[in-house]
Amino acid sequence: MREDRSPILELQGITKSFGGVEALRGVDFALHPGEIHGLVGENGAGKSTLMKIIAGVHSEFSGRFLIDGKETHFRSARDAHAAGIAMVHQELSVAPDLTVAENVFLGNQPTNRLGLVQWRRMAREAGEQLARFGIDVDPMSRLGDLPIGLQQLIEIARVLFSGARIVILDEPTSALSPPEVERLFATLRRLREEGTAIVFISHFIEDILLVSDMVTVFRNGRKVAETPSTATSKGALIEAMIGRGGEALEHSYSDDLMLPQPSDSSVILKVDQLSLARSLKDISFEARAGEVLGIYGFMGCGQQELSRILFGKLQPDSGTLAVGGTPKTFASTAAARRAGVALVPESRRAMLFHQEPVYKNISISILDRISSLLLKPAQERDIAQRQVEQLQIRPPVVGLDLGMLSGGNQQKVALAKWLTYPPKLLVLCEPTRGMDVGAKNDVINIVRDLRAKGLAIIVLSTEPETVLSLADRILVLKRGALVREFKNEPVSKDRLLEAA
Amino acid sequence: MASSETAVAAGQRARGLAPFLRSQMRNIAPFLTLIFLSGFFAFASPSFATLDNLGNILTQVSVTGIIAVGLTFVILCAEIDLSIASIANVTGIAVAYFTLQESYVNIPNIPLPGAAAILMAILLCAALGLVNALGLTVIGIPSFIMTLAMMQIAAGISAMLVRGQIAYKVPGLITTLGSGSIGGIPWIVIVAAIMLLGGHLVLTYTRFGRYVYMVGGNREAAEYSGLNVKLILGAVMVISAVCSGIGGMLGVAHFGSAQQNEFDTYLLDSIAAVVVGGTSLFGGRGGIGNTIVGLFVLGVLNNGLDHVNIDSFLKILIRGLILLAALVINVYAQRLREKAVD
Structure with missing residues (x-):
């Protein structure tokens, strides 16, 4: 024609x-x-x-x-x-x-x-x-x-x-x-x-x-x-x-990567038949202690909604979550936090206070643990200082307004919020998006440390590299449904794309 | 830690005084306004800059000050409460309603002992604040509309209680606090000072105060940090209503009568005091210190205009223009600060 x-x-x-x-x-x-x-x-x-x-x-x-x-x-x-x-x-x-x-x-x-x-x-x-x-x-x-x-x-x-x-x-x-x-x-x-x-x-x-x-x-x-x-x-x-064998990228993940034997440690999160309008259909999976579960899918596949439900920001139409205890859903983010769930959303703007100093950004999620009525600013600063040093946040000054930090360092502050009293389940949305290679590696190392400490971690991303670099087990979400699980088997970028 | 921070502070200063001043614009501008107005009136009228008149100004701003404490919490959360004056009015009327009146007052009221009357009045304003809180958080009505409705509801309850009459008697404690004085200092000034100090301490040194600032600074982030945002918003609405109620009871004693529409001017005055003082209408910035400066700006303005020979109708216009200027500065200060941070 x-x-x-x-x-x-x-x-x-x-x-x-x-x-x-x-x-x-x-x-x-x-x-x-x-x-x-x-x-x-x-x-x-x-x-x-x-x-x-x-x-x-x-x-x-x-x-x-x-x-x-x-x-x-x-x-x-x-x-x-x-x-x-x-x-x-x-x-x-x-x-x-x-x-x-x-x-x-x-x-x-x-x-x-x-x-x-x-x-x-x-x-x-x-x-x-x-x-x-x-x-x-x-x-x-x-x-x-x-x-x-x-x-x-x-x-x-x-x-x-x-x-x-x-x-x-x-x-x-x-x-x-x-x-x-x-x-x-x-x-x-x-x-x-x-x-x-x-x-x-x-x-x-x-x-x-x-x-x-x-x-x-x-x-x-x-x-x-x-x-x-x-x-x-x-x-x-x-x-x-x-581009297999094409231009040299930093790490193309085009070759097969062997996923480890699935962990048999205790189940931290059990998601049962979660559905939300047109976004999610009958989602069921488990996340275990000391395991990084990757959830990969294209933009709009329902990842964002799933992460919000896990943290009590959205209520599902049907289905339940169980974190340790009985199956339920979280009525609020406060309830999810009390149950030991933490979320770092994809947008830093959504979880950080740009006009407040770094230490207040770090302490906000744990204030109720260190003070009942009166604030303890010295202790807040100490805790923040430790996190800043551990995560190598630059500049290492907890009194600086957050807005003066670079994007990668802000992302680390977003993580630091949850690390003083580590949650049972940490949900990370696009943890390395828009970062330079150095900051990306830092975040990858932080996540591996947390895994070693026995946290259950869920990484949701639309970038195959992010999931491949972090996850022990990978679920593929397609148009709101889980369509494939990769575990204890070789996986590569094209296999992921093929599945999605 | 301390040394590295000083280094950075020095570094910030080294970038120039101008950015620092720009970021502090919201605190500096109200102070300059206050100094300018005081200087102007002191120059224009010999009776203005006297100790007696300072006492007058303090007494005149006391009721506004008590109401503005609670309103500061609300505005810091980027919400608004338009029902403060109505709630002040109904609470003042309620405390008189539960007090035995002289025989010539023709109101079918329910006399109770003084303490019970005060308790009933406090419960009433707290309950009205709770209705505001539930409307805002549970139903999701914007505070502007919710409290607009409450303004009418409280005015309606006032009307039902006094039925166009005027009551005069309030419990002895209220009479003392509202119109008595100790050592030459009016009790009402002392109460206002204590409440302002209390509000400042809560906002600065308690966990709840920090939450108020964080919710006001970025509500979404507060929610993603696992804070119970609705509980905090609900609490500030109740705090605002109770402060208004206390202001209303003392105001009734101060004026010597309880009647309808007695507090109408206090809505604008209280909002003006908070905003003129530099607390951001977008939430998260400002505090009781700002409100105190704002109260003085308003007090000096109202009082000073009485000392100079000026058309009393023009006074209303002048107050409006000053408020507009303060709003312009408020919005600009926010923008300047954002630029300074970026």
Whole structure:
């Protein structure tokens, strides 16, 4: 189909850097009308950056940008939109308090000559459009009342039916159920017949292979492969993504790593049939003393929700947790802390007090252990000082405001909060994200020390390296369900990716 | 440890005095305002800068001061309590309601012994504070709206109790504390000073005080640290209501009568005292020290305007403008501090 037409969009030698770091290096990319083009690559490989350039979000870059063979330069997303390019971003961007119809027509509601909105016409047309997509909802219902997956479908529908010639979908399927994914694919195929060009980014390689005509693989800001999807396989794509034997990375984990014999020490946490709306389905597992349990999965697979339930920040719809004692769920974070659970969330901002000194940040979680009524600042400082020295936090000054520390050192403070009176169960979300190699190694060593002290540790991450470098046993979470357990067997990055 | 800290402190100073001053803006600005206003009125009126008048100012800010103690806790948690004046009013009325009145007062009240009357009044304001607390934490009504409703509820209870009448008698202890004096110092000033000191000690030296600052500084982080955030928020709402109640009882004794709408101006005055003093509306910064400075700024302003020849209607406008200026400084101080930290 594509050979007989010239590309609708052509990029040549695109290079883009952020503060001296090259996110894209000399990338060529072509998109033809009536083509679904799949993009794969690891986090940070450059897929999203390229798409944001196409959608006019990033206007500063070098290289040639041609639409219909004519050189173009978008200054803003609005320019791109005017040229017929529409993008569905990874994060849901809908107006939950407006009706379904208003969301479908956001920004261009049909109006009569007086400029008044024609509600009846809007509702009818929205209903028709959604019906074409196989979505059967009352167009006048409030969008926020619908399930998240349906909201996402409606957002996608809005973009698909906006008349755009080029549609970019960034991870559209992560919140969708299998039948919804099917519906989405059917619509994409129909739009392809009508001549729309579609770019489809996904971590789910099966989805890419199923729906796209061409697949392009990115690695470290470069395009490393481009192939018709019928001429490749999941294994080949994963290999291209992580580059076996390719460029030397710090430690690629592409070779098999032998997981140890599972520990038979006492069970600290028993999770039984945990479910939460669309995020988690029937999750059951155990965590043992002196063991690091890794939970790996793509963005949006339910990891975040799982960690929040373990720490009492979210209540599950059904299922129980047992930490030592009887099965229950935690009604509050305070209850979880009392039971011996600690959580370090992925966002440091969420658990640290930037305008307070380091020692207050460290002591906050243990104040009730060292003082009943009156504070004991000298003891607080002593405890903090010990932690600062042990974890090699720089600068080693407990009176300094936390905001003056570097990100890696802040992350160590976030860990230090829980270490004076170690919990039974420590849950770490993305413990090494955004760290330099030195800080990463420090954190890895801290976690190993804690394991040796007999803590049960759960590490949740979307980065395979993080899980592989820390875990004794690995669970793979996919769309809210546990799909695979790795224990006492060889594991590698591509095996993990394959499972997820 | 001490030496390395001094080194860093020196290092911070070495980066220049300007960043340090900028980060301390919220404490410095109210002080400068106070000095400026005092200087201005002392220059403009010979009767202002006298010992007698200082006593007047102290007495005038006492009721506001007592109410502002509790409100400081609330604002430090980045919440607000709009029901303070109404709760002060209803508590003052309640303590009179439970006291035997003269025969010409035509209120169908329930006379009790003095101690019981005081206890009933305290229980009432604590209960109203608890309703605020439950609305905020359990149901999840924003404090602004919850206490707005409570403002009306408390005013309603006041109206039901006195039915448009005025009561005069309150228990002897309250009369003494509200309008008596010892060694020339009014008891009400002493009570206000003790409560302000108590509030300061709680905020600075107790675990609960630290939690108040941490919840105000970053509520999400407090929750992720395993603090019982709802309990702390609930507690500050009750503390605020009880402080208001005490202020209301002493205020009634101080004014010599208990009636409806007696405390209406105290809502704005108390909020103004806390905010003008430099306690951050975003929570986590400030304290009783700031509130004391704020009280003096307000007291000097109100009192000083009486000493100079000025249109009494203009006074209201001037107070409003000063409050606006303080709010601008409050918001800027927060931004400057954030910049200093980054």
